[in-house]
Amino acid sequence: MSRPLQQKGLCFLSLLLLVFFGFQVGCGRGSAERGLVVAGSTSVQPFADHWAERYMLEHPDRVVNVQGGGSSAGIQAARERAADIGMSSRELRPEEKDLLEVVVAWDGLAVIIHPQNRIEELSLDQVRNIFVGNITSWAPVGGPGRHITVVTREEGSGTRGAFQEMVMKTDRISRGAIVQDSNGTVREIVASDPQSVGYISLGLVNDTVKAIRIDGVEPSFENIEQKKYQLIRPFLFVTNGPPSAAARDFISFVLSRSTQEVVRQDGLIPVFEDRRKQRS
Amino acid sequence: MRVRIDPRAEQQFFRALLWLLTGVTIFILFFIIFYVLKKGLPVVSLEFLTKNPVEMGKAGGIFSTILGTGALTLLAILIASPLGIGSAIYLTEYTRENWVTRVIRFGSECLAGIPSIIFGLFGFIFFVVKLGLGWSLLSGGLTLAFMILPTIIRTSEEAIRSVPYCYREVSFSLGGTRWQTVTRVVLPSALPGIATGIMLGIGRSIGETAAVIFTAGSSLHIPTSLFSSSRTMSVHFYILAREGISMSKAYGTAAVLIVAILAINIVAYTLMNRFMRKYC
Amino acid sequence: MTRLERNEKLIRVALLLVAFSAVSILLVITVFIFGEGTPIMFKYGLKKFLFGLDWYPLEKSYGLLPMIIGSLFVTSGALVIGVPLGLACAIVLTEFSSKSLRRILKPVIELLAGIPSVVYGFMGVVILVPFIRDHLGGPGLSVLAASIILGIMILPTIISISIDSLEAVPRSYREGSIALGATRWQTTRMVMFPAAKTGIIASIILGMGRAIGETMAVIMVAGNAAIIPRSFLDPVRTLTSNIALEMGYAAGEHREALFATGVILFVIIMVLNTIANLTSKRNAP
Numbered sequence: 001m002s003r004p005l006q007q008k009g010l011c012f013l014s015l016l017l018l019v020f021f022g023f024q025v026g027c028g029r030g031s032a033e034r035g036l037v038v039a040g041s042t043s044v045q046p047f048a049d050h051w052a053e054r055y056m057l058e059h060p061d062r063v064v065n066v067q068g069g070g071s072s073a074g075i076q077a078a079r080e081r082a083a084d085i086g087m088s089s090r091e092l093r094p095e096e097k098d099l100l101e102v103v104v105a106w107d108g109l110a111v112i113i114h115p116q117n118r119i120e121e122l123s124l125d126q127v128r129n130i131f132v133g134n135i136t137s138w139a140p141v142g143g144p145g146r147h148i149t150v151v152t153r154e155e156g157s158g159t160r161g162a163f164q165e166m167v168m169k170t171d172r173i174s175r176g177a178i179v180q181d182s183n184g185t186v187r188e189i190v191a192s193d194p195q196s197v198g199y200i201s202l203g204l205v206n207d208t209v210k211a212i213r214i215d216g217v218e219p220s221f222e223n224i225e226q227k228k229y230q231l232i233r234p235f236l237f238v239t240n241g242p243p244s245a246a247a248r249d250f251i252s253f254v255l256s257r258s259t260q261e262v263v264r265q266d267g268l269i270p271v272f273e274d275r276r277k278q279r280s
Numbered sequence: 281m282r283v284r285i286d287p288r289a290e291q292q293f294f295r296a297l298l299w300l301l302t303g304v305t306i307f308i309l310f311f312i313i314f315y316v317l318k319k320g321l322p323v324v325s326l327e328f329l330t331k332n333p334v335e336m337g338k339a340g341g342i343f344s345t346i347l348g349t350g351a352l353t354l355l356a357i358l359i360a361s362p363l364g365i366g367s368a369i370y371l372t373e374y375t376r377e378n379w380v381t382r383v384i385r386f387g388s389e390c391l392a393g394i395p396s397i398i399f400g401l402f403g404f405i406f407f408v409v410k411l412g413l414g415w416s417l418l419s420g421g422l423t424l425a426f427m428i429l430p431t432i433i434r435t436s437e438e439a440i441r442s443v444p445y446c447y448r449e450v451s452f453s454l455g456g457t458r459w460q461t462v463t464r465v466v467l468p469s470a471l472p473g474i475a476t477g478i479m480l481g482i483g484r485s486i487g488e489t490a491a492v493i494f495t496a497g498s499s500l501h502i503p504t505s506l507f508s509s510s511r512t513m514s515v516h517f518y519i520l521a522r523e524g525i526s527m528s529k530a531y532g533t534a535a536v537l538i539v540a541i542l543a544i545n546i547v548a549y550t551l552m553n554r555f556m557r558k559y560c
Numbered sequence: 561m562t563r564l565e566r567n568e569k570l571i572r573v574a575l576l577l578v579a580f581s582a583v584s585i586l587l588v589i590t591v592f593i594f595g596e597g598t599p600i601m602f603k604y605g606l607k608k609f610l611f612g613l614d615w616y617p618l619e620k621s622y623g624l625l626p627m628i629i630g631s632l633f634v635t636s637g638a639l640v641i642g643v644p645l646g647l648a649c650a651i652v653l654t655e656f657s658s659k660s661l662r663r664i665l666k667p668v669i670e671l672l673a674g675i676p677s678v679v680y681g682f683m684g685v686v687i688l689v690p691f692i693r694d695h696l697g698g699p700g701l702s703v704l705a706a707s708i709i710l711g712i713m714i715l716p717t718i719i720s721i722s723i724d725s726l727e728a729v730p731r732s733y734r735e736g737s738i739a740l741g742a743t744r745w746q747t748t749r750m751v752m753f754p755a756a757k758t759g760i761i762a763s764i765i766l767g768m769g770r771a772i773g774e775t776m777a778v779i780m781v782a783g784n785a786a787i788i789p790r791s792f793l794d795p796v797r798t799l800t801s802n803i804a805l806e807m808g809y810a811a812g813e814h815r816e817a818l819f820a821t822g823v824i825l826f827v828i829i830m831v832l833n834t835i836a837n838l839t840s841k842r843n844a845p
Contacts, residue, residue, distance in 0.1 A: 037414060037509070049336050049500075065499040065509045067415055072809030080409050149699040154784075155618055156809030172616075178701055178795050179784035181805060184523025191524075192690060193699060208524070291745035295656060301648035305719070306665070308712055309672050312683055363585070366578035374572060386833070387586055393766075393829045395773030395800050398822040401807050402589055405596070405815070426585060433582060457564060459571045487676030489776045490804050518678045518776065521685075534679050541674045549667060 035063025040074015040087030041158045042182040043201040071158025078238045084247045086238040089158030101236045106269035108202030109231040110211035110219045114194040121213035133174030150177040151198035162233035203267035320535025338526045344502045348510030353485040355421030364432030372440045391430035399427040400491030415509040420496025428481035439473025489514045597819030615786045617814040626788045630796040637707025638771040646718030654726040655748045673716035681777030684709040698793030701783030714767035725759025765836045775800040
């Protein structure tokens with residue numbers, strides 16, 4: 001190649017290196033610009049969004065971005081530092097225990113059916129057998145003789161993880177179950193299909209679905225506070241190592257008395273009230 | 281014995297059948313547009329277009345999502361168009377047709393047909409996690425640019441190749457250099473085809489949902505920098521509709537989307553008609 | 561060297577770099593996907609991967625067969641619905657109606673190709689799924705629902721490209737056939753259609769590619785149960801939905817398994833494109 005071409009080539013190469021360099025520097029600054037990233041559980045997400053809204057009202061110069069993805073995705077994001085705080089709606093598994101966790105609220109898990117479904121209560125065993133696929137019709141449990149449509153969350157969901165832990169124990173959820181990717185969509189499906197059954201966060205139950213009694217206990221906040229309703233799971237904020245200053249500030253805001261009052265109003269169980277499950 | 285059908289009768293029959301099928305097709309296609317517009321347009325107001333979403337989208341407008349959509353699409357087009365058109369020009373005008381160009385053509389054809397979720401997976405792992413860009417306009421814009429680049433290369437190449445060689449011969453015989461020929465003869469003739477490719481790219485970027493959620497995130501704040509996360513209208517519609525947050529706002533978002541796409545297509549169509557009338 | 565020649569050289573180098581960057585981007589994507597996905601296919605065993613029935617990533621079980629069959633059923637269903645309707649529409653608009661009607665309708669139909677897939681999916685959830693559930697049975701979220709929605713989504717592609725192909729057939733073909741006494745339908749069936757066969761096949765393959773690759777609409781209406789559907793009223797999960805549902809939280813081997821799914825989809829598209837190229841070369845008029 002002729003000499004001018006070599007020179008041109010070198011010029012362009014150095015330009016590329018400069019761009020790459022600028023990129024790296026920009027990346028470092030960028031994390032400050034993009035604010036606090038809180039990602040994970042779709043159960044925690046609506047509430048975290050609400051807390052972030054109030055936090056940013058109080059501190060107009062700060063930005064908190066809340067993303068979804070599911071509890072496992074949030075834990076993964078925290079580990080890979082794609083997120084500053086990961087949100088989880090289930091307990092951490094043994095292999096995840098190297099991450100730091102803070103309980104920010106408690107939430108009940110409700111088993112829901114269509115409002116027109118006559119059934120009012122089921123036993124934990126019956127729920128388990130329905131989700132395993134042993135019971136396939138509503139008839140044996142007191143309903144009409146129609147085929148049960150089982151709706152579950154995706155495998156990475158904290159809600160599913162909590163459900164698996166507390167209800168299914170060692171049994172697998174049936175492979176033929178309908179899978180949806182958030183509480184809202186599960187609720188929408190159960191609200192429109194009279195034959196369906198699913199589970200969602202108690203805080204998201206509204207009058208489009210019916211939350212049934214489990215072993216005779218009504219899923220309500222009083223029953224949870226009185227330790228009668230057993231299906232509850234923690235909402236965790238997870239960080240890889242000690243949280244950054246911005247993260248720590250947000251976490252302490254969420255744990256503050258005023259926000260925890262909002263937590264209760266939103267339909268969750270605040271942290272300071274629960275004396276049974278103390279975390280260090 | 282072979283049955284002889286009167287050709288006229290046969291034509292009557294098939295004509296009726298084909299018109300019936302066509303009627304069904306047109307009906308379905310138009311029904312979707314009209315249904316969404318009927319339910320959505322009443323919701324759209326100046327306030328809807330200029331206010332930010334509040335309470336996860338239950339109230340307020342969709343301003344930040346409009347910005348997000350615009351920013352993301354613009355970024356994708358700005359990155360992919362020069363790269364795509366430039367490489368198409370080089371591959372057709374400046375090189376001979378050999379196995380390398382054939383491989384590149386086949387490769388870009390394949391990549392143009394790859395499901396967008398794979399680009400989303402690539403973008404998520406490569407940009408968000410490995411390069412540490414996080415959920416941002418940059419991650420989303422780069423992912424979308426990578427996604428539409430093959431399409432732009434392919435359509436540009438088709439358009440440039442379909443320009444008759446005699447055009448170039450005339451230009452060369454008049455003493456024009458290669459670049460002069462390209463810019464003053466080939467490109468203007470190929471412009472409608474190239475523009476189609478860019479329109480396809482814009483359409484795909486605006487409508488893309490899965491790849492965008494995983495790379496640009498779903499933050500509802502107004503994006504302030506390339507590193508901010510942002511939600512697009514398609515993502516917003518998906519989240520609102522599926523979680524049952526607000527059906528009316530969902531339809532409103534969809535209506536704005538459809539009108540925007542309609543407007544872009546009409547503008548592109550008339551511009552191309554005017555351009556072609558001037559040059560052809 | 562004159563200034564003009566120097567500029568030409570510069571521009572040539574600039575364009576080379578641009579082309580090089582574009583091609584390296586294409587390479588990066590391809591190499592990345594194949595690089596992440598192929599090792600696990602062989603480590604886990606290709607046969608077990610493609611034909612295993614159990615997709616339980618948390619227990620390290622990566623059998624893709626239910627999803628492969630799911631994609632297959634849903635795409636075939638989409639073609640069964642989309643191709644007859646699409647071709648009928650294309651034939652009517654080119655052979656049996658006026659040019660002005662075609663000039664108005666064709667751009668409108670092409671416009672419909674730009675509607676986001678989530679809107680189609682949502683229409684499916686709100687209108688189609690309850691209809692199937694109440695009148696045909698099953699949960700409504702089914703192979704049928706996904707096929708119908710996908711069939712509708714690929715209509716604009718098939719119609720638009722088929723119209724282009726039919727319009728590109730020389731008028732002399734049609735005129736010659738009519739001159740010999742054939743009816744318009746006979747002309748269409750025996751002359752125009754075979755002549756436009758290449759383009760029509762290309763449109764079908766393009767539509768097939770779009771159906772295979774659709775994710776969001778399918779997630780919304782198919783039910784996403786990772787089993788082999790035994791009837792078209794059963795829920796089903798496709799390869800693309802599988803990736804979308806799990807990619808947020810997949811890590812390590814699980815993540816590689818999802819890339820491997822991407823490799824399979826890549827290979828399918830390559831095969832489809834090769835078929836399209838071969839048929840177009842063989843049938844070139």
